Every structure is written in structure tokens, then in C-alpha cells.
Amino acid sequence: MLPMADELAPVLVLAAHPDWRQSRVNRRLRDAVLDLPGVGVRDLYELYPDFDIDAEAERTAAAQARLIVLLHPLQWYSMPPLQKLWLDQVLAYNWAYGPRGHALQGKDLWLVATTGGPEDSYHPQGYNRYFFDAFLPPYEQTAALCGMRFLPPLVLHGARRAPEAEVQAHVATFRQRLATHPRWPEIEDLAAQPACVVPEPDRPQP
Structure with a gap:
């Protein structure tokens, strides 16, 4: 059982893995930041094994x-x-996005992901047929719809076979980034993301 997440933490990590016992890298990423001040880790599969999400508690943490x-x-x-x-x-709607949905506006969204296939499998000549960036638009647009800034993702390809030294360096980078956000050189010039306007007729209320 993980320690209780700090619901008021300025950095919120939403960790999701259906079977942590089978995780070589994600589990180490999760565990590496449990003791970081100002970081709250919410293990979704531990909190909600029945998939019954407490949306209000999650909104409190996200806000x-x-x-x-x-x-x-x-x-x-x-x-x-x-x-x-x-x-x-x-x-x-009207919490995260929409005419009155401003709860997340101005925040940052960061994808930290691992893939089973190596980097060269994400290539027009590889078995995944597309560069990895082709799979990012749903994440990018989710951020944009909520007025969030989508940060450059941190991805470890071929996580099952990556050399131990590479995994250790990746985990260290993740911890260092969380400890120093938002003082990252690569995001200094990223502009804030204005929220996408969703007209009322496009999202009628029940």
C-alpha cells in the first residue's frame, strides 16, 4: 500500500499500470518520487480497483x-x-473545459510513458508504421481543450529490454524534473495555452 497522496501537492502524478508486478520501469518511476516534497502520487489502480472513481476527490487534487x-x-x-x-x-464540461470550465487553465500536462517496442519500431518502415509523435495528438488536444500547456513527453522505448544503466538514468531524470518544475530549459520558451472555445450548442447539457 502506497502512502496517502498529498491532495494539495503542486505536482500531481497520476500513475496507471494494470499490473505493477509486471512493470519493470513504471513501478520504479512511481516509487522514485514518493518521497519528493511537493509531489503527490495517486496510483489509480490501487485507489480504484473496482474502477469506481471518486471524481470530486480527483478534481480537488488536480485543481x-x-x-x-x-x-x-x-x-x-x-x-x-x-x-x-x-x-x-x-x-x-464546465469544470475542465467549456464556457465556465477554467479549473485547469494555465497548468502543465506532462506525459511520461514507456513502450514495449524499441524506438526504431516507431518509423514508417517499422512494425508500428508511424513515428511516435503520430500517437500524441489525443494527449496534446486534451491539454489544449483544458487550456493546459503540453510539455515535451519523457518516453523510454523498449522498456522491457533497455539496459539497466539506461533505466537508472531515465528514473533519475524523472525525479530531477519533478523536483525542479517549472525550471526546465526546454520549456522556458513555451507559450501558455489558451483554452479551446467549445460553443454551448456543441455540448448540450442533459
Whole structure:
């Protein structure tokens, strides 16, 4: 059982892995930041094994954070099902987006992902047929819809076979980035993301 996450933490890590026992890298990423001041780790599969998400508790945590991290393995070119359900149930209209949905505006969203296939498999001549960036638009647009800034992802390809030294360096980078956000050289020039305007007729209320 993980220690209770700090719901008021300025950095919120949403860790999602359907079977942590089978995780070589994501588990180490999760565990490496449990003791970092100002970082709250919410293990979605531990909190919600029945998939019954407490949306209000999750909104409380998300509203207090300046950085929200999606930590998970890539599964079928997307996120694990409970992570997707979190988005579906927590990012409500007129809370996360829409005319009165400003709760996340101005925050940062960071994808930290691992893939089973090596980097060269994400290539027009590889078996995944596309460069990895081709699978990022759903993440980027989720951020844009909520007025969040989408940060350059941190990805470890071929996680099952990556050399131990590479895994250690990757985990160290993740911890260092969380400890120093938002003082990252590569995001100094990234502009804030204005929220996408969703007209009322496009999202009628029940």
C-alpha cells in the first residue's frame, strides 16, 4: 500500500499500470518520487480497483496542482483503460473545459510513458508504421481543450529490454524534473495555452 497522496501537492502524478508486478520501469518511476516534497502520487489502480472513481476527490487534487503527470505504459497506442476513465469522469464540461470550465487553465500536462517496442519500431518502415509523435495528438488536444500547456513527453522505448544503466538514468531524470518544475530549459520558451472555445450548442447539457 502506497502512502496517502498529498491532495494539495503542486505536482500531481497520476500513475496507471494494470499490473505493477509486471512493470519493470513504471513501478520504479512511481516509487522514485514518493518521497519528493511537493509531489503527490495517486496510483489509480490501487485507489480504484473496482474502477469506481471518486471524481470530486480527483478534481480537488488536480485543481491544486500546477503540473499534472500522466505516468503509464503505452497500451494499444494509448493509455491504460483506468487512466482513460479518469479523463472521462474527472475532466467534466464546465469544470475542465467549456464556457465556465477554467479549473485547469494555465497548468502543465506532462506525459511520461514507456513502450514495449524499441524506438526504431516507431518509423514508417517499422512494425508500428508511424513515428511516435503520430500517437500524441489525443494527449496534446486534451491539454489544449483544458487550456493546459503540453510539455515535451519523457518516453523510454523498449522498456522491457533497455539496459539497466539506461533505466537508472531515465528514473533519475524523472525525479530531477519533478523536483525542479517549472525550471526546465526546454520549456522556458513555451507559450501558455489558451483554452479551446467549445460553443454551448456543441455540448448540450442533459
